[in-house]
Amino acid sequence: MSAEFIAPRLRRVRPSPTAVISDRVRALSAAGVDVINLGEGELDFDTPDHIKQAGIDAIVQGDTKYTAVAGTAALKKAIINKFARENQLNYQENEVIAGSGAKQLIFNALLATVSAGKEVIIPAPYWVSYPDMVSLADGESRIVPCKEQDGWKLQAADLAAAITEDTRWLILNSPNNPTGAVYNHQELRALADVLLAAPQVLIMADDIYEHICHPPAQFVTLAQVEPRLLDRILTVNGVSKGYSMTGWRLGYAGGPAWLIAAMQILQSQSTSNPSSISQAATVVALQQDNGFLADWRNILDKRRQKMMACIAQIDGLSADLPPGAFYVFANCAGMMGKTTPQGVTLNSDVDFVEYLLDAAHVATLHGSAFGAASYLRIAYAIDDQRLDDACERIVRACAALA
Ligand SMILES: Cc1ncc(COP(=O)(O)O)c(C=O)c1O
Incomplete structure (x- = not known):
């Protein structure tokens, strides 16, 4: 090369x-x-059989064409219901989007909002892709080290110290890759208090491991803890980890309509809709019993x-x-x-x-x-x-x- x-x-x-x-x-x-x-x-x-079958049915029924860029009406409905049922979050149709994996949605959100001079706070240890995505968007990663003795979780004081006028995002990932750390309600509450006082900061809640959480740890997402932050939170999720569907490439997100619209524009000029077959399978994954x-x-x-x-x-x-x-x-x-x-x-x-x-x-x-x-x-x-x-x-x- x-x-x-x-x-x-x-x-x-x-x-x-x-x-x-x-x-x-x-x-x-x-x-x-x-x-x-x-x-x-x-x-x-x-991938569970009933989900695989939904993909096969989609192919047989000719569900193999372009769909709306942000996902079919059926998938959006399933995503809205999932957020309401499992996270007590109420999104409208223009506040959710499906993409080809959570990774694509995170990338699109950053590319749509980060520019030169803007900073993204990334607690370390972090998922390997975040800093490079920030670089691709011309932004600066502000890595905030977390300590093993704090259960690898970002402390409110460290967050407050890292925020500047140029901070555009905080990326929170719980359960965490690579540490497995899970933030509880109280820990998110402490971070939310800092974020309420920093209106320039958007928050990405990367919840992709939501379903892999062992009791007594209990999954909770930031938008649930502090609804006053809802208009600044992008809640990202997908079927890769919880449904063992990494190869289907299907992620989804809920957030403020302006941000979802910006992500949709980017998606419309790059990858368009996620696979129609994966969308059909995901409707079944999100709707049916996940016992x-x-x-x-x-x-x-x-x-x-x-x-x-x-x-x-x-x-x-x-x-x-x-x-x-x-x-x-x-x-x-x-x-x-x-x-x-x-x-x-x-x-x-x-x-x-x-x-x-x-x-x-x-x-x-x-x-x-x-x-x-x-x-x-x-x-x-x-x-x-x-x-x-x-x-x-x-x-x-x-x-x-x-
Ligand atoms: C923390 C985290 N976020 C997002 C992703 C991306 O998931 P997807 O397969 O939906 O693109 C991964 C995958 O490894 C991950 O570990």
Whole structure:
């Protein structure tokens, strides 16, 4: 690729670090190596049959043409009902939009509102894509580190200190990728009080992991906690994580009509409507009983406990039980300075992740990709036997360190 053809805005963007690891895993697998991938941000469960069937029915019935850019009337109705039923949020038709994944909606919202000189507050650790999306929109990310001892949650005082006249957005992600942190009502209340006094700030509530939340933690979204902020909140959600539909590419959002209209303009000149087939399947996903989720959560809880038990056996690794999402964010500071059987000293989380990939053939992701060095993100949403195998391999590889 000839660098002179690349626009300056793209030069500021890193390729997704998660995609880089996935490529390495694919290359190793293609070479015949049995790699266990604990790097991927998706559930191993199949999309439930009744949702798949709705997609098949859509194809058979010829539901295969362009739709309204922001989604069909049926899908908008299902989204409005979902927000009302599960989040007590009442949106009108011009206050919701569907797109090709939550990722696209977040990107469109930022591109529609951020320009040079504007700042976006991103609590760290953060989902890898936020800062690069802000860069693509010519904005500045203002990373606010959160502490492990605060449960990785943004503190109201730190938020207040980070807000300037140029702050355009705060991005809040709960349950959080990569830490699994879940904000409770009181914690959101404290942040809302700061935000009420800062009318220049829009708030993105990225709720994509809403349904992966383990009791006693309870999901609550900011717009529910403080309705006076409703005209500044974009509540983003989708079917990727909660319904195991990552490949269907369907996300949705609710927010003020002016913002939804701006996002729709952008979408109309880029990707247009999300897939008509995925929309039809999502109508069924959002409308019908999602009782399967309780079973999924039980399975995920067991895997979570298994991963915690694995970490507890390893000298140099530690983690708190993550209440949400399907990741354990483990502290690997104790691994620094250790030496591999090949005589290589581990100096960073990247070294440790590479060691696990090379020595144990287990893929994880380095915390520095998420804005927190000396940690690693372990995604445990894989088949139970494979997870057992992965744990054994990790324990063995760590025991071989001197
Ligand atoms: C925090 C967070 N937000 C948004 C997304 C994007 O989800 P979607 O598949 O709907 O684009 C992800 C996916 O990994 C995520 O982890």
